[in-house]
Amino acid sequence: MSWRVYVLRCGDGTLYTGATNDLARRVAQHACGKGARYTRSRLPVRLVYEERAAGHGAALRREAALKRLTRAEKLALVGEGRRPRRSRPAPARPLRR
Numbered sequence: 666m667s668w669r670v671y672v673l674r675c676g677d678g679t680l681y682t683g684a685t686n687d688l689a690r691r692v693a694q695h696a697c698g699k700g701a702r703y704t705r706s707r708l709p710v711r712l713v714y715e716e717r718a719a720g721h722g723a724a725l726r727r728e729a730a731l732k733r734l735t736r737a738e739k740l741a742l743v744g745e746g747r748r749p750r751r752s753r754p755a756p757a758r759p760l761r762r
Contacts (some may be wrong), residue, residue, distance in 0.1 A: 668724035672714035677706035684724040
């Protein structure tokens with residue numbers, strides 16, 4: 666199985682990040698209102714970014730790292746908006762406990 670991390674642009678302009686091992690199925694679920702609760706009320710959704718992960722754990726770690734990015738950093742990652750000063754992908758930030 667090939668794990669993927671993805672970003673959707675919702676109908677209200679917000680961004681949703683997720684991880685899956687079947688990207689086409691998962692995006693279709695979001696699009697028809699059977700995906701995450703967050704996207705159900707923000708249809709339509711459009712896939713704007715995806716990246717391959719080495720495995721399930723790597724996908725979940727990368728998803729968490731992307732969720733910690735600022736909106737500006739996420740927009741730069743998906744190719745919309747201004748680029749942040751960094752030229753490399755954002756490093757994973759430590760979890761706050």
